Amino acid sequence: MEWGIGLLLSVLMGTFVGWFWYKKKKKKTMMVMKSGVPKGNLGWPFIGETLDFIACGYTSRPVSFMDKRKFLHGKVFKTHVLGTPIIVSTDPDVNKVVLRNHGNIFIPAYPKSIRELLGQHSILQMNGDLQKRVHALIGGFLRSPRLKTRITRHIENSVKLILGSWQHMQLIHVQEETKKITFEVLVKVLMSVGPGEDLNFLKREFEEFIKGLICLPIKFPGTRLYKSLKARERLLTMVKKIVEERKLGMEKTDEKSNPIDAVDVLLRDSEESNEKQSLPLDFISGIVIEMMIPGEETVPMAMTLAVKFLSDCPLARHQLMEENMELKKQKTNSAEDCSWTDYLSLPFTQNVINETLRLANIINGVWRKALKEIDIKGFLIPKGWCVLASFISVHMDEENYENPYQFDPWRWEKLGAAVNNNSFTPFGGGQRLCPGLELSRLEISIFLHHLITSYRWVAQEDDIIYFPTVKMKRKLPINVTPLMQLPVVWRIQESLNFGSLSPQQKGAIRNGICTAAMIFKNSNGTVYYGVSSHGTIYFQSSRSPWALFGSFNIECN
Numbered sequence: 154m155e156w157g158i159g160l161l162l163s164v165l166m167g168t169f170v171g172w173f174w175y176k177k178k179k180k181k182t183m184m185v186m187k188s189g190v191p192k193g194n195l196g197w198p199f200i201g202e203t204l205d206f207i208a209c210g211y212t213s214r215p216v217s218f219m220d221k222r223k224f225l226h227g228k229v230f231k232t233h234v235l236g237t238p239i240i241v242s243t244d245p246d247v248n249k250v251v252l253r254n255h256g257n258i259f260i261p262a263y264p265k266s267i268r269e270l271l272g273q274h275s276i277l278q279m280n281g282d283l284q285k286r287v288h289a290l291i292g293g294f295l296r297s298p299r300l301k302t303r304i305t306r307h308i309e310n311s312v313k314l315i316l317g318s319w320q321h322m323q324l325i326h327v328q329e330e331t332k333k334i335t336f337e338v339l340v341k342v343l344m345s346v347g348p349g350e351d352l353n354f355l356k357r358e359f360e361e362f363i364k365g366l367i368c369l370p371i372k373f374p375g376t377r378l379y380k381s382l383k384a385r386e387r388l389l390t391m392v393k394k395i396v397e398e399r400k401l402g403m404e405k406t407d408e409k410s411n412p413i414d415a416v417d418v419l420l421r422d423s424e425e426s427n428e429k430q431s432l433p434l435d436f437i438s439g440i441v442i443e444m445m446i447p448g449e450e451t452v453p454m455a456m457t458l459a460v461k462f463l464s465d466c467p468l469a470r471h472q473l474m475e476e477n478m479e480l481k482k483q484k485t486n487s488a489e490d491c492s493w494t495d496y497l498s499l500p501f502t503q504n505v506i507n508e509t510l511r512l513a514n515i516i517n518g519v520w521r522k523a524l525k526e527i528d529i530k531g532f533l534i535p536k537g538w539c540v541l542a543s544f545i546s547v548h549m550d551e552e553n554y555e556n557p558y559q560f561d562p563w564r565w566e567k568l569g570a571a572v573n574n575n576s577f578t579p580f581g582g583g584q585r586l587c588p589g590l591e592l593s594r595l596e597i598s599i600f601l602h603h604l605i606t607s608y609r610w611v612a613q614e615d616d617i618i619y620f621p622t623v624k625m626k627r628k629l630p631i632n633v634t635p636l637m638q639l640p641v642v643w644r645i646q647e648s649l650n651f652g653s654l655s656p657q658q659k660g661a662i663r664n665g666i667c668t669a670a671m672i673f674k675n676s677n678g679t680v681y682y683g684v685s686s687h688g689t690i691y692f693q694s695s696r697s698p699w700a701l702f703g704s705f706n707i708e709c710n
């Protein structure tokens with residue numbers, strides 16, 4: 154009996170000690186959770202703080218949503234937007250960890266409409282080894298010098314064709330025109346489809362498809378999502394046909410030439426390795442469709458916004474013109490074509506592109522979901538929570554950039570190489586760093602080169618809208634005049650600060666007309682004039698070499 158009571162007491166005692174220990178541990182965990190989970194406000198039931206989030210997206214300062222909360226709760230805070238509680242990081246170090254820890258801790262978490270439209274095989278949603286494999290294949294191909302050499306000629310032709318069509322147009326909508334260039338280039342890179350009926354079909358259906366990328370996730374006949382899904386089906390049929398034909402062609406020939414496009418790369422990968430399972434044709438077709446998105450959205454928007462920012466900053470436009478005119482002159486003199494390295498090594502042009510990408514924030518951040526609880530810099534992100542690594546907040550933070558709202562391409566002269574910098578992530582980072590980074594830069598550089606060396610433009614009033622994606626309210630209307638058609642004096646006004654001219658030089662411009670002293674004919678009979686970067690005209694004779702003055706030349710008839 155005593156033995157029984159003793160046992161009972163020991164069991165009770167053990168249970169009590171166990172319970173006490175468990176409670177203490179739980180309390181400790183709760184305390185860690187409480188002190189570690191970022192502060193913030195989840196707002197109203199269901200809608201959370203979505204209304205404020207969207208309202209800020211329609212202003213010229215979309216980052217004000219983040220700024221307000223950053224001020225109240227710190228650089229990492231919690232909120233509830235677009236139907237989900239979320240932890241927002243505006244801290245570059247935290248963003249870096251989120252981007253790097255991809256796969257094992259963080260997986261992409263995109264809104265439902267995007268998930269539905271891109272389908273289960275989307276590269277943006279796949280994880281693990283498959284994502285690594287596809288990313289490496291696409292990245293390797295897009296970065297290869299062989300592709301860049303080949304595609305440079307193609308981009309040039311496409312840019313010249315579109316710019317040429319502006320000759321007799323007064324008003325241009327930059328946002329629409331740039332899409333024509335970038336979509337055509339990307340479809341060529343992806344599946345070698347050139348201008349014609351097929352391209353028109355792809356463009357038409359793709360425009361219908363992309364409208365549903367951010368919309369209410371309701372799909373029955375008549376809804377936006379439904380229409381976009383139908384367009385995707387039609388796109389898939391056509392792309393799959395191209396992929397199948399290519400596969401058949403490859404089976405018929407034993408010759409192994411270099412891959413010509415992304416379809417080739419994806420098909421060959423499975424062929425060349427016996428260990429790897431071949432990628433299904435549906436899967437390849439889906440990836441190809443998904444990769445058309447930058448041709449319709451991101452790259453044309455970057456070009457459009459560069460034009461917008463340059464229009465508002467004549468000094469930058471002038472310096473860009475000088476640099477590109479110099480390249481044009483060199484190439485004309487040596488009777489050579491510009492190579493991709495020529496375009497990418499124009500320092501000021503690259504600074505303009507960096508600054509455009511920083512200020513425009515075309516992809517304003519990435520959404521991830523935590524698969525495990527993780528502590529980053531003292532912030533506890535509980536398992537299952539979504540994290541928004543906000544790039545726009547970092548790009549527009551005074552701590553990282555002086556006068557962040559000012560378009561200042563010269564800041565990059567001090568900041569140096571932009572890549573690998575946590576505070577500059579327009580192309581994301583880590584394992585999902587955009588594989589189209591270099592192609593995008595090349596396309597934008599070629600577009601800016603030909604635009605600035607062929608046209609003078611005046612932009613009409615327009616505003617940037619940041620929600621749901623970055624767009625111009627009026628598609629950026631500009632009035633263009635081909636440089637060749639400008640009276641000489643226009644070209645001079647374009648680049649001169651008249652106040653800095655000496656009386657003798659001023660005498661060369663009478664009533665806005667250039668006198669012969671400023672005009673120069675070379676041996677071919679081409680007329681030039683030279684202008685320095687500081688707006689001083691140099692009188693030149695046929696014996697003084699142009700390079701001596703570091704001036705640029707504009708040809709005129």
Ligand code: HEM
Pocket residue numbers: 261276277284288291444447448451452455515516519520578579580581582584585586587588589590592593
């Ligand atoms: C200015 C133009 C562009 C910008 C700003 C941009 C931005 C980005 C960003 C931020 C990501 C990371 C997404 C994430 O981490 O979830 C990304 C991924 C990606 N981008 Fe771009 N991109 C541009 C152009 C292009 C081009 C021209 C292509 C070529 C086809 C491309 C193909 C891709 C692909 C395939 C991914 C997914 C990579 C993966 O998840 O493994 N992008 N891009």
